[in-house]
Amino acid sequence: MRNTPTNWTGRDDAMVENAIRRGASRRELLKMLMGSGVALSMGSGLLLRAGEAVAATPVSGGNLKAAGWSASTADTLDPAKASLSTDYTRCCAFYNRLTFLDENGDVQMELAETVESDDARTWQVKLRSGVTFHSGKTLSSADVVYSLKRHLDESVGSKANSIAKQMAEIEAVDDLTVKIVLSEPNADLPTILSLHHFMIIADGVTDFSTADGTGAFICESFEPGVRSIAVKNPNYFKEQGPYLDSFEYFAISDNNARVNAVLSGDIQFAAAVNPRSLRMLEGQSHVETSITTGGNYTNLNIRLDLEPGAKAGFIEGMKYLVNREAIQKSVLRGLAEIGNDQPVSPVDRYHNPELKPRPYDPEKARSLFEKAGVLGQAIPIVTSDAATSAIDMAMVVQQAGAEIGMPFDVQRVPSDGYWSNYWLKEPVHFGNINPRPTPDILFSLLYASDAPWNESQYKSEKFDKMMVEARGLLDEEKRTAIYWEMQEMVANEAGTIIPAYISNVDALSTRLKGLRPNPLGGQMGYAFAEYVWLEG
Structure with a gap:
């Protein structure tokens, strides 16, 4: 019998790991181990350990093809105007922020070395030195001042204008220091600066047909509504990454087509697949799923300023x-938590658990429709595959309406152009909101009177004042109390119905490694290209 050595070393572990990376088969590996005097039983354990180590160790090289679910001819490389997941993903690849959120939701520094304040009103941002843009320009405070001030220029059309308005002063102290003075104290500023819209661009840039950023990838080509191709930035300032040589990104709006593309190997990553598709993925050894729960939701929006939403009771x-x-249970296959018609999800520490969702009560609904004078009228509901599971949700509402004599005309429209042509505009329509890290950001974007994405045109002077008051409070108890009341106001007064907080399901090749959850949404908060690698 062959003797089993007791001094199997880390060097030998490395030998096995390297053999696995070179593509050695299991038979070849076992033969190698037995030739070194390792028993078969021990060899299997060593192979498992080495395999796990290889899987956890980033590998450089490879070309990733990934597909999102939404795109339009309005796709943009301007971070200030970004609004779709495809925009966010590209911006994360080409640019950097001053800060970013890790998988635990903690603020980490990116282009900034420090972001500090003594009073939550006057902040000093110290930048990293030696960072360069793809064009070769060196990052300076002038770039940060220009990038942030663009959000205050109404002509730019920034999606973060309502959030940026609190930055009353933005000025360069020296080449690597920026001072930001807020109109009111806000302890959340380091988190706010981690939002996708606050990517840093070069001073004076106005042309976004390509991207000149400091990011992990350089833009080789960009066709709005079609695709983008990115190549590795050889001068990236971070010590690790990116690992991919190139990254191609586009949208496949049809869910089944997106899933079939990853099953066939045409792509290695399919974002936000419908829970119904899990059956297609079961038993496929070369494909796996990544399921994360954040604050993503699909909502039914009813504009308060248009009929029928303007009718009391509707x-x-x-x-x-x-x-x-x-x-x-049926539409989302259990991959969701029931919602209570406000955007702060249960994973957020400020979520109000005492605010209960309205029960399903078709007879009460019928009485209210009768009171509103709309019972029996055919009410259009605009829906699309562009919003996750929105078509299935519309069918659930239509069926419930039919049972009480309330007909709904479900109008399914194409994904292409949905966000620019229908969302925010139709009297009754669906939306899909990506996670945001603080209640203040959610309320500023979606429910303040001047919110850029005010889906139901909700306007309340009281709500606006409470929002400003809460953002400046350092007393967590008082801040929580205000946020709880604001959630109640949204649930009872706004025209947005949030039936569930959805778990995000991505489908990916088992060769794709390094994917982790992030509080800013799926695809690692849309920044996955910088951190993932392809094995084998």
């Missing part, structure tokens, strides 16, 4: 007609 009736449990 919106409340809709909130009783939406069968949240059916949506959670």
